[in-house]
Amino acid sequence: MSHVGCEDHEKLYTQLNEYIDQVKEEPGVLINVLHKAQELFGYLSEELQQHVADKLGVPLSQVHGVVTFYNFFTTKPKGKHQVKICLGTACYVRGADRILERFKEELGVDLDEPTSDGLFSLHGVRCLGACSMAPVVLVGERDFYGKVTPDEVSAIIKKYRGEK
Ligand code: FES
Known part of the structure; x- marks a missing residue:
């Protein structure tokens, strides 16, 4: 997952956005969206966390808080x-x-x-x-x-x- 090309990256963002549109109104949406983002991208980069914050209209600090609280979220890519x-x-x-x-x-x-x-x-x-x-x-x-x-x-x- 660490070497995602630009085109692939765009596709992943599209998939993530579609998912966000589906679940936006549900309770616990932030955690679910972060799970989906990590599943798609392999890890939660700063850029990706910002994107999630923007799409959901929540402060970036809230996203950071959730990401650091749960140890199944990772902010660094893993090796092959x-x-x-x-x-x-x-x-x-x-x-x-x-x-x-x-x-x-x-x-x-x-x-x-x-x-x-x-x-x-x-x-x-x-x-x-x-x-x-x-x-x-x-x-x-x-x-x-x-x-x-x-x-x-x-x-x-x-x-x-x-x-x-
Ligand atoms: S301590 Fe049990 S396998 Fe390492």
Whole structure:
């Protein structure tokens, strides 16, 4: 979702506007519209929040308030491959912080930030339910890596860059 071309962008705005016109009079409209906007665009940029505020005739501060209150709203784009590092207790005591540091170094980004090529973003998550495999890293929804060491981090990244 991070590389949306201009034409696609326009289409998404049209879809969003159509949705807004349909639900405008309903209670709880702001949250529903923000959900729809995030579903369409992947994240809620400042520009998009302004657009929603204008269309609904509410102050931008009210939109900001809702977006920051609910943690399922995100204001930054996510990478194509979301790297989730478990920061639960079992993983933490087995060195998850060192794994996280290595990912940050290798990718040159901080938590919840996409890389400039849009390929990766890093996320800290709670216990993934595989504590016996700690420390655990999940890439996307399915690629699970257990007992990860810092030296394995670059090999994991390379896999998704299509390098051998
Ligand atoms: S603490 Fe990481 S999987 Fe449980």
